[in-house]
Each structure stands twice: as C-alpha cells, then as structure tokens.
Amino acid sequence: MSIEQPNTLDESPATEKPSVLTNKLPIPSPFERVFDGPLTQEMLLEPSKFGLGLVPQRKQPNATTSMVCGFCSTGCSLTVHLRDGEAINLTPNTDYPVNTGMACPKGWEALAPLSASDRGTTPLLRNDQGALAPVDWSVAMEQFTDRFKAIQKEHGPESVAFLGTGQMPTEELAFLGALTKFGMGIKHGDGNTRQCMATAATAYKQSFGFDAPPYTYDDFEQSDVIILVGSNLCIAHPIMWQRVLANKNNPEIIVVDPRTTETAVSATQHYAIQPKSDLTMFYGIANILINEDWVDHDFIARNVNHYEEFKQHVAYFTPERVAEATGISVERLHYLARTIEKGKRVSFWWTMGVNQSYEGTRTAQAIINLALITGNIGRPGTGANSITGQCNAMGSRLYSNTTGLLGGHDFGKPEHRQKVADVLGIDAAVIPHEASDSYDQILEKVLKGEIRGLWILATNTAHSWINQNLCGEILDRLDFLVVQDMYPTTETAVLADLYLPAAGWGEKDGTFINSERRLGLIKKVARAPGQALSDFSIFQLVAHYWGCAEMFKDWTDPEAVLKILAKISAGQPCDISGIDGYRMLDESGGVQWPLGAGHELKDNQRRLFEDGKFYHSDGKAKLLFEAPRKMPEPPTTAYPFTLLTGRGTASQWHTQTRTDKSSVLRRLYPKDAYVEINPKDAKQLNLRPHQHVTVSSQRGRVAARVFVTPTVQKGQVFMPMHYSEINQLTLAHFDPYSRQPSYKNCSVNIVSAE
Numbered sequence: 182m183s184i185e186q187p188n189t190l191d192e193s194p195a196t197e198k199p200s201v202l203t204n205k206l207p208i209p210s211p212f213e214r215v216f217d218g219p220l221t222q223e224m225l226l227e228p229s230k231f232g233l234g235l236v237p238q239r240k241q242p243n244a245t246t247s248m249v250c251g252f253c254s255t256g257c258s259l260t261v262h263l264r265d266g267e268a269i270n271l272t273p274n275t276d277y278p279v280n281t282g283m284a285c286p287k288g289w290e291a292l293a294p295l296s297a298s299d300r301g302t303t304p305l306l307r308n309d310q311g312a313l314a315p316v317d318w319s320v321a322m323e324q325f326t327d328r329f330k331a332i333q334k335e336h337g338p339e340s341v342a343f344l345g346t347g348q349m350p351t352e353e354l355a356f357l358g359a360l361t362k363f364g365m366g367i368k369h370g371d372g373n374t375r376q377c378m379a380t381a382a383t384a385y386k387q388s389f390g391f392d393a394p395p396y397t398y399d400d401f402e403q404s405d406v407i408i409l410v411g412s413n414l415c416i417a418h419p420i421m422w423q424r425v426l427a428n429k430n431n432p433e434i435i436v437v438d439p440r441t442t443e444t445a446v447s448a449t450q451h452y453a454i455q456p457k458s459d460l461t462m463f464y465g466i467a468n469i470l471i472n473e474d475w476v477d478h479d480f481i482a483r484n485v486n487h488y489e490e491f492k493q494h495v496a497y498f499t500p501e502r503v504a505e506a507t508g509i510s511v512e513r514l515h516y517l518a519r520t521i522e523k524g525k526r527v528s529f530w531w532t533m534g535v536n537q538s539y540e541g542t543r544t545a546q547a548i549i550n551l552a553l554i555t556g557n558i559g560r561p562g563t564g565a566n567s568i569t570g571q572c573n574a575m576g577s578r579l580y581s582n583t584t585g586l587l588g589g590h591d592f593g594k595p596e597h598r599q600k601v602a603d604v605l606g607i608d609a610a611v612i613p614h615e616a617s618d619s620y621d622q623i624l625e626k627v628l629k630g631e632i633r634g635l636w637i638l639a640t641n642t643a644h645s646w647i648n649q650n651l652c653g654e655i656l657d658r659l660d661f662l663v664v665q666d667m668y669p670t671t672e673t674a675v676l677a678d679l680y681l682p683a684a685g686w687g688e689k690d691g692t693f694i695n696s697e698r699r700l701g702l703i704k705k706v707a708r709a710p711g712q713a714l715s716d717f718s719i720f721q722l723v724a725h726y727w728g729c730a731e732m733f734k735d736w737t738d739p740e741a742v743l744k745i746l747a748k749i750s751a752g753q754p755c756d757i758s759g760i761d762g763y764r765m766l767d768e769s770g771g772v773q774w775p776l777g778a779g780h781e782l783k784d785n786q787r788r789l790f791e792d793g794k795f796y797h798s799d800g801k802a803k804l805l806f807e808a809p810r811k812m813p814e815p816p817t818t819a820y821p822f823t824l825l826t827g828r829g830t831a832s833q834w835h836t837q838t839r840t841d842k843s844s845v846l847r848r849l850y851p852k853d854a855y856v857e858i859n860p861k862d863a864k865q866l867n868l869r870p871h872q873h874v875t876v877s878s879q880r881g882r883v884a885a886r887v888f889v890t891p892t893v894q895k896g897q898v899f900m901p902m903h904y905s906e907i908n909q910l911t912l913a914h915f916d917p918y919s920r921q922p923s924y925k926n927c928s929v930n931i932v933s934a935e
C-alpha cells in the first residue's frame with residue numbers, strides 16, 4: 182500500500198493548542214523511530230534491552246512485526262512486512278496460539294482499506310449551504326465542545342449521548358467511556374456490541390454471576406462432541422472452523438440452524454429447526470436427558486442451583502410437543518440427547534442465531550443449562566461457549582464503561598464506584614449510579630426530543646441498526662450529530678453535522694480481547710492519511726477542549742491506559758493486573774484473562790470454572806428458564822416468508838465500509854443485494870435464478886436478485902446483512918433482558934420486479 186500524503190506532523194494536527202498532542206506511542210512505533218532520531222549501534226544489536234524489541238530496524242528492508250487482525254473476534258495474528266517502517270504486505274503469523282499460520286480473506290486483505298481513496302483526511306463541518314466542508318482540528322473541536330455544551334446547558338447533561346463500538350482497542354473504548362461519563366457529564370452511551378453480544382453478556386451474568394465465556398480455542402480440538410447453535414463458523418469465524426477441523430478425536434459436529442449453511446454441510450448432524458424454536462428444542466433435550474437420567478448429579482449437587490424447579494419446568498417439553506414446534510422428529514431429538522450423553526467432552530457454542538432473538542437471553546441460558554446439568558464445563562473440550570463477533574467485542578463488554586462500570590464493575594455499587602475513582606484519582610461523585618440506557622432507548626429518546634446531541638463512533642448506525650425506517654428520521658431530529666469514522670462516505674457519516682477523521686486498525690496501537698478472553702496487540706504500522714488521528718488522540722483533544730484534560734493527565738498513551746485498566750481490574754473475575762505492559766502481550770502470544778498480579782503465565786490455553794466455582798456469592802451457577810414465546814411477526818398470507826439475515830461470505834464485513842475497498846475481496850461476493858429462496862417456493866412463485874424481485878415487509882421494500890437454493894427451507898428466505906437496504910425490512914423488537922435486536926425473524930413477501 183502507499184501512503185500518499187506524508188504527514189510531517191504525524192499525530193499532531195494543526196491546532197492552536199498542541200500541548201495535549203505530545204503523547205508518545207508506547208510501543209516505539211516504526212514511524213517514531215524512523216522519524217524521531219537515530220538508533221545507536223548498541224540499540225540495534227540488542228534492541229530488547231532498550232525497549233525496542235518490537236521496532237523494525239531502520240533501513241532493514243525485510244523487517245516484520247506481528248499484530249492481531251482488526252476484523253473478527255477470532256483474533257488471528259498477522260505478520261506485517263515493513264519497508265522503511267511502512268507496512269507493505271502481510272502474512273498470517275505461524276507462531277501464534279490462535280491461528281497457527283492461517284488467515285481468512287479479510288485478514289489477508291486487511292491493509293487494503295487503509296489506502297482507500299475515500300479515507301477522511303480532515304474534519305468536515307456542515308456549512309450554511311448544508312454541505313460538509315473541510316475545517317481544521319481547532320475549529321472542529323471548538324464546534325464539538327460549543328455545540329454539545331450549549332445543548333447540555335439548554336436541555337440538561339443527559340441530552341447528549343454517544344454510540345460506540347466493539348471495533349476500537351480497549352484503551353480507546355475505556356477512554357471514550359471515562360471521558361464522556363466522568364469528564365463530560367454524559368450519562369447515556371451504548372455501542373454496536375448491543376446488536377451483537379448483549380444477550381450472551383446478560384445470560385452469562387445471570388447464570389454465572391459474571392460475563393465470563395469459559396473456553397479456550399483448544400477446546401475446539403479437545404471435544405468429542407461439538408454443538409454449534411445459530412453459528413455459521415465456516416463463514417463468520419473461518420479460522421475457528423479450522424480449529425474444529427484440526428480436532429483429532431473424530432468428533433460429532435452438530436449444527437442447529439434453520440439453514441443448511443456451509444457449516445451445516447460439513448457437520449455430522451444438522452438439525453434444521455424452525456426459526457426461533459431453539460428454546461423449546463433445548464428444554465426438550467433437557468427433558469430427555471433428565472428422564473433418561475443422563476445428567477451429572479454430582480456436578481449439579483455441588484455447583485448448580487434451581488435444579489428441581491428446572492426439572493419441573495422442562496417436564497412440559499415432551500419430545501412430541503418439541504417435535505411439533507421445531508420440525509425435528511422425536512427420534513432425532515433422542516439421537517441428539519443420546520449423542521450428548523455418550524460424549525465425554527461436549528462443548529456447546531452459539532452465536533447470532535441465538536443472541537439476536539426476542540428471547541435470546543433465555544435461549545443462551547437454555548444452552549448453558551444443558552452444559553451445567555451434564556457437567557460439561559470446566560474441563561478440556563467442554564463449555565457453554567458464546568463466540569463473540571467483532572475484534573474487540575469482549576473489550577467493549579468489560580471496558581467501554583457503558584452497561585458496566587470499567588473493568589466489569591457495577592455502576593450501582595458504591596464500593597465499585599469508589600474503587601474505580603480511587604484508581605483514577607477522581608471524585609467518586611462524578612460516576613453515574615446506573616448503567617447507561619441501551620441503544621434502542623437512546624434512539625427512542627432522540628425521537629422524543631430528549632436527546633439532542635449524538636456522537637457516533639466506529640459504527641454505521643444508518644445501515645446496521647434494526648429500525649431503519651425510523652433511523653434516518655431519528656438522526657435527522659438531532660440538533661448536532663458528530664460521526665467519527667475512517668471514512669466520511671458511510672451511510673451514517675454523510676448525515677453528520679461534524680465528521681471527525683479517524684485512524685484505523687494498523688494506524689494505531691492498542692489491545693483487543695478476542696473470543697477466548699485473550700488480549701492481543703495491535704500496532705501502528707502505517708500512518709493515517711492527512712490529518713486523520715487515532716481515536717485515542719481525538720479523545721485527548723476533546724478532553725483538552727472540553728476542559729477536563731486534568732482528569733486524564735495520566736492517560737498519556739494507550740499502554741499507560743492499559744496499565745490503569747489493569748489496576749482497576751484487580752480482584753475482578755476479568756483481572757488483568759498481572760499484565761505488566763505491551764511487551765508481555767507481544768512476547769507471550771497474547772494473554773487470556775484472568776491473570777492477577779503475582780501470577781505467572783504458565784499456560785496460555787486456560788479455561789474457567791475448573792474448580793466448579795462460579796461467580797455468584799454462593800459459588801454456584803443458576804439454572805434460569807422461562808416459557809417460550811411466539812414469534813411476534815409470524816408469516817401471513819400477505820407476507821408468507823420468514824426472513825433470516827446474517828453473514829453472506831467470508832469476504833464481506835458488516836456494512837462493507839472496509840471490505841468493499843479491497844479489489845480482491847470485491848471479486849469474492851455478489852455486488853448487489855440478493856435473496857436466497859427454496860426451489861419449491863421459487864417454482865410456486867414462478868421465479869427463475871437471478872431474477873430481479875422486490876422483497877417487502879410491513880416496513881419497507883427492497884430490490885434484490887433471486888438465488889434459488891435448497892439451503893433455505895420452504896417458507897423461509899435468507900438475505901445477507903452487508904447490503905444497506907436490509908434493515909428496512911427487519912422488525913424492531915428486542916430481548917427484554919439484553920435489549921439486543923432480534924434481526925433474524927420477520928415476515929416478508931417476494932414479487933417479481935421484471
């Protein structure tokens with residue numbers, strides 16, 4: 182890749198107040214070394230002695246450095262090849278415990294989005310003619326503070342909110358959360374992790390007492406029965422799927438998914454259930470396990486609460502009833518239960534087919550319950566394992582300071598607020614006493630005029646949010662919308678009053694926490710174009726202009742922030758106080774939490790609950806359950822199909838702002854929206870392959886092309902989420918506990934558009 186505009190100021194934009202921009206990157210970044218002064222002979226010979234071990238040596242043409250990928254939560258390590266300190270190419274790292282030399286197409290193409298021609302190079306402010314026009318950072322920051330402060334003055338501090346992401350490093354997420362909530366008096370901020378992981382986080386908290394996915398990827402290789410629920414691993418987590426294939430136990434691979442996905446095709450058992458019948462299905466499986474006495478009584482007695490109530494609850498879910506609701510025969514239900522019973526190391530995995538549901542929390546817990554009653558947790562190859570989505574979804578769950586106080590703490594607990602305040606050296610009184618409103622509640626308040634100013638960072642709300650019919654109107658109602666993104670061209674950024682150009686993955690340092698709780702490093706190997714700044718530097722600027730920089734005087738650089746967070750985490754289940762800095766992460770192949778201070782990192786494949794102790798005060802896990810509910814929008818004569826949505830190909834990432842920038846990736850997926858339909862339905866509707874159709878729901882109509890395929894069942898259709906029209910169709914409804922949108926069930930009609 183080429184970096185067209187040499188930025189002599191590097192991280193320092195033109196501003197009248199440059200004092201806050203003197204931060205130095207903690208890992209001596211290649212650029213700092215190349216531009217900041219000569220390395221001595223001694224340093225070159227023994228770089229680690231001088232804290233330079235990660236630094237590609239100047240003028241060394243073949244220097245490399247490794248960092249984790251910035252797309253999915255697998256957290257593969259990529260070796261970046263540098264010439265004169267600039268990234269020119271990359272290859273998968275052969276020496277990292279996660280991916281052991283493999284990467285998916287997105288990983289291979291991870292540098293391409295950085296050099297896209299539509300990168301934001303300066304802040305843009307909407308002018309009197311209604312157009313976004315370039316301004317310098319000082320004007321941008323003055324507008325930012327003046328406008329937001331004016332709104333807060335007129336309508337109260339809660340009239341400004343933010344929507345963040347699971348795609349920024351932990352240090353930036355923590356900075357955003359602390360800056361807004363402690364520094365700017367903002368109470369409400371949420372992120373796209375709500376669209377993705379809120380259900381799993383809520384389910385774990387309620388069941389285990391803490392949001393704690395118990396597994397390590399090695400479990401994929403250790404299991405003899407692997408059960409994937411609503412998870413299309415081949416497409417969404419291809420390198421995890423490689424780990425499944427590396428399993429030498431000849432495992433049963435079981436997929437529960439209404440579609441015959443790429444993963445289901447490769448499985449040994451596929452249960453093509455009716456959409457949203459999972460809860461009934463898993464209660465039914467529990468019923469069989471209990472009736473056949475295929476449960477682990479010792480484990481239950483020692484480590485689990487509410488077993489008797491659970492037993493009574495599932496008694497209703499007889500195989501006959503369950504077969505009727507799920508479309509899976511009584512014999513096959515028995516076969517699945519029997520497979521679980523026969524397995525010595527059974528692992529249960531789930532992703533969005535579970536989380537994105539109006540009863541997702543209880544469904545996730547129905548899976549957790551199966552692991553608990555069969556004692557399949559805390560041993561190699563077992564677990565009730567939620568797979569995360571975005572590269573730093575886990576970091577956002579623990580450190581974004583939105584639903585939970587920094588470090589997995591609780592806003593509602595005075596002792597937690599005091600602990601965090603003490604570490605940060607701030608007055609505990611500035612810490613809100615309650616968690617933030619959720620994404621949907623924030624947008625609802627915008628609609629009601631209660632929230633007038635919104636700061637959206639690293640998420641593309643105007644494409645990905647479920648309530649698309651209202652979303653445009655909602656964002657339009659704001660007095661002031663700030664969008665901070667790598668590109669000013671996203672569906673959301675074009676609506677902004679102020680656009681702030683952000684550096685992306687590869688242009689900054691920090692850490693991501695992957696699905697198996699592993700902190701991995703990202704590094705600055707390229708310079709952001711023009712005046713674009715890392716989100717970290719933008720937060721420093723905001724703190725300065727807002728007048729709360731003093732509160733963040735120790736937040737000098739990402740590594741300093743990681744050290745602060747490590748202190749905050751001490752004593753928590755997600756304790757990382759034993760991580761003493763970036764060097765440790767770099768040298769050890771990442772580190773899984775927990776690692777408390779004073780604990781040696783002996784094993785880098787660690788799982789939780791090996792001692793059977795959970796995080797509730799009595800040390801036991803809870804079996805939680807509830808009656809299943811009907812799908813709120815079942816098919817009707819007017820809208821006869823259930824629309825499933827999700828990932829289309831391994832080469833497409835979400836709203837495509839990044840993957841669309843790679844010519845290699847673009848060749849690997851269809852350009853325009855398409856809808857997959859069963860051959861029988863296509864025949865009945867007289868539709869031929871590739872025909873143009875209109876897909877409509879009660880909320881919207883979108884154009885698409887027909888893909889006729891038996892991978893979707895009769896009466897169901899599938900559309901990938903990557904095309905901007907998709908959420909004009911979906912129905913805005915949510916899980917009551919997690920407030921996660923239920924993206925994968927609404928009713929649609931299909932008619933020819935030719």
Ligand SMILES: Nc1nc2c(c(=O)[nH]1)N[C@H]1C(S)=C(S)[C@@H](COP(=O)(O)OP(=O)(O)OC[C@H]3O[C@@H](n4cnc5c(=O)[nH]c(N)nc54)[C@H](O)[C@@H]3O)O[C@H]1N2
Pocket residue numbers: 253254377410411412413414416417418437438439440442455456457458459532533534535569570571825826827828829830831832833834835925
């Ligand atoms: N290539 C690629 N990889 C990605 C991403 C990407 O955009 N592109 N995004 C990342 C992110 S953020 C996430 S969250 C993950 C998502 O990873 P996944 O959850 O694996 O992906 P999805 O395709 O959204 O949904 C998985 C499956 O749920 C099924 N499903 C729908 N309804 C139901 C139901 O009622 N029950 C059951 N059992 N299954 C159902 C769908 O048919 C689909 O195959 O992927 C991550 N990885």
Ligand SMILES: Nc1nc2c(c(=O)[nH]1)N[C@H]1C(S)=C(S)[C@@H](COP(=O)(O)OP(=O)(O)OC[C@H]3O[C@@H](n4cnc5c(=O)[nH]c(N)nc54)[C@H](O)[C@@H]3O)O[C@H]1N2
Pocket residue numbers: 346348349373374376377533537570571638639640641642644645646665666667668671683684685686716826827828834835836837838839902907908911924
């Ligand atoms: N119908 C339907 N809708 C869905 C889903 C579904 O399955 N079906 N899945 C949902 C899920 S699980 C998810 S996670 C969401 C994802 O939805 P989004 O978060 O909206 O999707 P992205 O395209 O990843 O948006 C990330 C944005 O951040 C920008 N960006 C990337 N890196 C940086 C950075 O370092 N700094 C800054 N400031 N900006 C950056 C990118 O350019 C992009 O605009 O979509 C949800 N929407």
Ligand code: SF4
Pocket residue numbers: 250251252253254255256257280283284285286287288289418419420421
């Ligand atoms: S599997 Fe995920 S982390 Fe690995 S290379 Fe692909 S996108 Fe990156």
Ligand SMILES: [Mo]
Pocket residue numbers: 376377378570571
């Ligand atoms: Mo996600």
